[in-house]
Amino acid sequence: MSPIQYIAVLLFVSMQLASAQASQKPLRVGVVGLVHSHVNGILGRAKKGDIEIVGIAEPNRDLAERLAKRYGYSMSLVYPTIEEMLDKTKPEAVTDFGRIVDHLQTVKICAPRGIHVMVEKPLAVSFDHAKQMEALAKKHTIQLLTNYETTWYGSNHKAYALANTDKAIGDLRKIVVHDGHQGPKEINVNKEFLEWLTDPVTNGAGALFDFGCYGANLSTWLMHNQRPLSVMAVTQQIKPDIYPKVDDEATIILTYPKTQTIIQGSWNWPFARKDMEVYGQHGYVNTIDGTRMRIRLKEDKTERTAEATQTDAPATDPFAYLAGLLRGETKPDELTSLENNMIVVEILDAARQSAKTGKAVTLQKPMK
Incomplete structure (x- = not known):
């Protein structure tokens, strides 16, 4: 040498x-x-x-x-x-x-x-x-x-793999997402959080934005960042004495060419929940929490349970992911991405408009 x-x-x-x-x-x-x-x-x-x-x-x-x-x-x-x-x-x-x-x-x-x-x-x-x-x-x-x-739930990533990578349930037909809890005041969030979370200016809405965003995020992911054709939303104030300025109950329906998503965000569930149901042509996968799942495929005579692990998720938590991503040690994950979340906010904005007018909002094709 x-x-x-x-x-x-x-x-x-x-x-x-x-x-x-x-x-x-x-x-x-x-x-x-x-x-x-x-x-x-x-x-x-x-x-x-x-x-x-x-x-x-x-x-x-x-x-x-x-x-x-x-x-x-x-x-x-x-x-x-x-x-x-x-x-x-x-x-x-x-x-x-x-x-x-x-x-x-x-x-x-x-x-x-x-x-x-x-x-x-x-x-x-x-x-x-x-x-x-x-x-x-x-x-x-x-x-x-x-x-x-929910980005750090192994169950969601395993469900995505079954539905999209393995195509084990056939083409997607219906996605149903449930998120929320008994209400922010009911679960005793601190006063600084409660003050802005229940204000339509500082939070955007009530349960519609607070928990509707989860379903919009997951649906957009499962649908490969496809924008829905239309957005329809219904909101209610079931507890106006507690939340006089914002909704506490929200349902959003997203229509795609051959798929429908129903998002149920609520401050009225009897218990806290973050779960979803994904139905295809000939099977389904339901998440119960971060690890537990229920699955039934075409060849199954009955539903079976399954377990996901933390390794099915992109990282153990958002901060480990942030460090890994910026150090080039972790590949980008779509759920946190700007592309996905631009669509999420477009959906939420349309949902707020739909709830106000009582009419479905048709999303315009983006300008090239």
């Missing part, structure tokens, strides 16, 4: 080692907002070495101090504005646990700085907001992801 070749080999090895060391460093993450109770997921997450919370943007000092006492983080991490947090801590990505209406502002601030953003579901309060966010993400080449609890 010549001296030049030897030096070239050394350079290559050192570059590989540097790359490996960089990938092992925790992803520097900033937390934007503490008013969404899903923030407990990242604050209470065990230190796995894949992410590091370097800053928190939250103007409500009392809330920040309450959570600091619970989770043990230093108040020196807390800044009153997103801009100051970004300037002082230099995160690579942020996770947004603020009001849904504020997601656009977060992207407006982060995208020009090249900082990736993961928001809690849904992506936006309106299709107009979503389009602005999409434009910013594409212009500044950042990841703009939407987190749903």
